[in-house]
């Protein structure tokens with residue numbers, strides 16, 4: 001066990017997968033954790049210091065599934081392999097232990113295998129460095145180890161949370177002091193705390209990082225000193241952690257992109273959640289914006305689309321460049337469908353390349369690269385047939401046409417059609433590619449004919465017709481004759497040729513020098529063939545890796561082409577239009593639709609009602625407009641609010657939008673708060689959350705921002721809520737001057753439009769029909785006079801007695817606020833307050849005319865006509881009761 005303890009001590013915080021034969025075994029506490037996490041049996045093996053040693057194990061062939069489960073549950077695993085042949089160990093003495101060492105650390109942020117990764121999602125490892133001096137407070141570096149993409153950004157404390165929400169890392173490295181600081185300043189929400197991994201302060205040393213980064217990214221193209229000290233420290237921590245986890249295999253990361261240089265629309269976590277960008281509030285992908293707009297056909301395209309959705313741009317020229325490309329393809333549907341058809345066959349180049357770089361790749365990864373390069377050339381031809389393509393497409397076409405075609409041809413020549421996962425399994429080099437390999441293979445595969453010929457000759461020589469040459473794992477090749485003939489072979493002249501190996505009940509087994517020779521040659525042929533194949537693999541891998549930069553650029557271009565053509569396809573098939581994007585304060589949407597609700601409504605066979613919004617502002621008049629949206633419950637307020645926020649996001653990520661026209665002056669920050677929810681885990685009540693979020697908006701929104709607030713202030717007593725909502729509207733109007741949509745059930749707020757010049761009232765229209773409300777989902781000018789809450793409650797199935805009582809209370813409250821309630825009415829309601837205090841039900845059931853009619857009915861004695869008449873009568877009684 002000494003070896004185990006030594007290795008375990010060198011890898012604290014990791015579950016040790018300790019290789020023993022065909023199993024990875026776990027011991028002591030690791031075994032307890034893993035057996036509980038994986039649902040496998042915990043056994044015992046011997047004793048240590050008088051205590052039983054707990055143990056559990058997973059078979060090698062199924063290890064990946066188990067690893068997956070553990071990583072998903074947030075565990076970290078160290079893979080400890082035998083690093084010498086057991087025969088070597090024996091040479092040191094019968095009792096010596098086979099050398100073992102940890103060959104890889106597996107954590108959620110450092111995964112590279114397809115089995116562990118979601119093909120359509122990035123998987124980031126992030127490191128956060130804190131500085132107590134300088135311009136910024138923090139720097140973040142993050143990398144997707146599976147593709148090599150790497151980024152850095154300098155951040156203020158205020159930006160930190162938005163950035164983390166955007167990147168959504170799988171693992172976050174930081175030091176203990178940084179964590180303490182974040183916790184003290186409430187900057188580390190539970191979701192980030194759960195993925196945080198404490199790293200020693202040395203790993204964040206900016207000086208050491210400078211030299212280690214230079215060594216990891218040679219070639220001089222990247223100068224670490226161009227980064228801030230904090231960014232260097234964070235990047236150094238990422239590279240160090242990846243290096244440590246890959247245990248000397250090398251770090252296949254790219255030079256970092258300075259993300260701070262790109263202007264993005266700031267979107268905080270609450271806004272992302274409320275707009276359901278990547279997943280719904282219930283954590284599902286179905287029903288999210290991403291799910292509706294993601295029509296990409298490659299995994300890397302899908303990852304890029306997701307990244308663009310997470311980080312819309314805030315730079316009009318850059319957005320327009322993307323829109324030019326999408327527009328070009330949306331108009332040329334023939335070209336788009338050709339591109340999309342060819343893109344479908346493009347494998348995940350970036351991930352295959354990384355696996356090869358980390359020496360974890362196999363023949364299929366080589367083939368994937370060849371296929372992607374080949375496809376790139378075909379795609380380039382499609383693009384080159386068109387004249388005057390926009391800049392983005394011209395750049396993509398240039399990169400695609402520079403794809404290293406000789407490499408693809410070489411790979412196609414070398415690799416067979418059916419490929420094994422691992423190179424060491426052999427059999428992947430195509431026949432005809434290497435003469436020497438073909439010769440060795442011929443020898444190996446011609447075994448049967450050679451053996452058959454030898455068998456025929458031996459039969460001839462011995463005259464034993466039943467003589468056979470057989471093979472088994474213990475003896476290898478041997479000659480077998482029935483027992484009766486055995487003695488013949490033991491005698492002259494045959495005893496010169498046949499060497500006795502074994503006597504069985506009815507047979508005798510021999511070998512011959514020639515047979516042993518043949519056996520040796522066959523085994524050597526297999527070995528020699530595999531050796532040649534492995535050499536071929538190594539040389540092809542070298543060819544691929546020597547073009548790493550070009551291939552990475554190609555992978556990026558393919559992903560970008562997929563995203564662009566997918567957005568064009570979306571625009572063409574869903575009736576999206578190109579938004580006008582500039583640096584004004586415009587926000588004018590005509591015929592806007594909610595992309596997700598539209599899909600849902602249409603799936604139910606109904607049509608979605610498009611609505612206009614105009615929040616356009618002007619600096620000269622003090623900023624953007626603020627629309628106060630009132631209307632009944634279920635009238636479509638939230639849908640209207642969200643659709644405008646989503647249109648802004650889609651437009652700035654470079655997509656067409658669901659509207660007949662849209663003119664948007666770049667939005668720098670987007671805020672959306674819809675309703676209120678508890679954050680019990682963070683110890684904050686519904687109302688507290690609402691106020692913290694509202695204050696974030698009031699403090700952070702600028703004139704360029706778009707603010708969408710739905711029912712702020714409803715989580716407290718009516719007057720408090722109303723006053724807060726009132727003050728918030730005033731502040732947004734007077735101080736911030738942003739473009740805003742504010743939905744509310746406080747109808748009193750609508751009077752603000754009289755005093756605040758840039759506030760307008762709009763309402764969701766409804767029609768009443770036979771006592772029922774019909775929602776038109778149409779936005780029109782004006783203010784709603786009521787909320788129709790009771791009608792909606794009835795639609796939801798609230799019991800009739802409760803509804804009747806609610807109507808009664810509502811009438812009195814309304815009269816009271818209008819000053820027309822009689823004193824006895826006022827007294828009666830005041831007696832009942834608080835409103836929902838229980839009052840013994842007035843047992844209306846016994847007097848209910850519907851019940852009386854039903855009690856009187858005798859179904860067994862009725863004719864069909866009488867039954868129908870009764871049904872009509874019951875409906876009439878119900879309708880009369882409703883009208884009264």
Ligand SMILES: Nc1ncnc2c1ncn2[C@@H]1O[C@H](COP(=O)(O)OP(=O)(O)OP(=O)(O)O)[C@@H](O)[C@H]1O
Pocket residue numbers: 597601607608609610631632633634635636637638639640777778
């Ligand atoms: N423009 C529209 N066209 C068609 N159906 C719509 C439209 N807007 C909303 N709906 C439908 O009405 C439902 C309710 O909409 P929404 O949640 O936006 O109402 P609301 O006014 O915010 O309600 P509440 O005040 O109760 O929160 C939606 O789920 C959708 O089915």
